[in-house]
Structure formats: structure tokens, C-alpha cells
Amino acid sequence: MIMTLTTTRISQDWPCQVKSPGSFDWERSAAKWLRELVPARYASYPALIRHPVLLARHAQIQVQQEIRIARTALQTARAELPLLGLPESVIEHTIKLYAAEVLQLQHIARSVRVVTEALVGHSTGR
Numbered sequence: 001m002i003m004t005l006t007t008t009r010i011s012q013d014w015p016c017q018v019k020s021p022g023s024f025d026w027e028r029s030a031a032k033w034l035r036e037l038v039p040a041r042y043a044s045y046p047a048l049i050r051h052p053v054l055l056a057r058h059a060q061i062q063v064q065q066e067i068r069i070a071r072t073a074l075q076t077a078r079a080e081l082p083l084l085g086l087p088e089s090v091i092e093h094t095i096k097l098y099a100a101e102v103l104q105l106q107h108i109a110r111s112v113r114v115v116t117e118a119l120v121g122h123s124t125g126r
Contacts, residue, residue, distance in 0.1 A: 013107070018030045031055055034055045038059055063109045067102060
């Protein structure tokens, strides 16, 4: 059997855990990766299991909420953490942690977006 290579260029935001679109079992690898981004109870819902596009939509919403939470934690840390009696070194470390988390979550959001686009394109037959 002759296999043809797809000419689809993969975005730099494409997650390494997900096989290239069009390759064997790529949707399964996408769904597995997306399930890791949502709370465990959602990953077991039949509708989300049967419809990777629906799972991707939920993962997009989930990650956007996590970005909002991390930004709020970052924005309020300097004012609120001293009230908890934390030493300045811990507060500074925590601020850096939140800033890094916002950047990481933004990257994950871009990755979810490109995977979603590929899933939608595949399900509509493009």
C-alpha cells in the first residue's frame, strides 16, 4: 500500500502530543490530549467522547477560564498575599509562577485553537 504525505503545514502551536492532521489515528490522539485539559468528570461524558469537536470546544472554554483565573491571581498577588503573612520571597516567587502560568496557558489556548480548526475541517470534509 502506498502512503501519500499530506502537504498540510502544521502550525508551530500544534501540540507535540497530537499526531499530524490526516495521519492515522490523529483524531484519537487529539481527543486524548484534549481530555487532559478538562476536568476528569467531563472527559467521561459520552457526548464529549463521541464528538472530539465538542470536546475541543469545552477545552477552549476551560483554558480561557484558567487564563482569567491566573491573571486575577497575578493581578491581586501583591496586595493580597502579604495579608496572609507570607514572606516577601514567597510572594515574589508566586508572582513569577503566576506570570509563567499565564504564558503557558496562552500557548495551550493557541494549541487548542489549531487542533479545533483541524477537527472542524476534518468533520466538515474540507
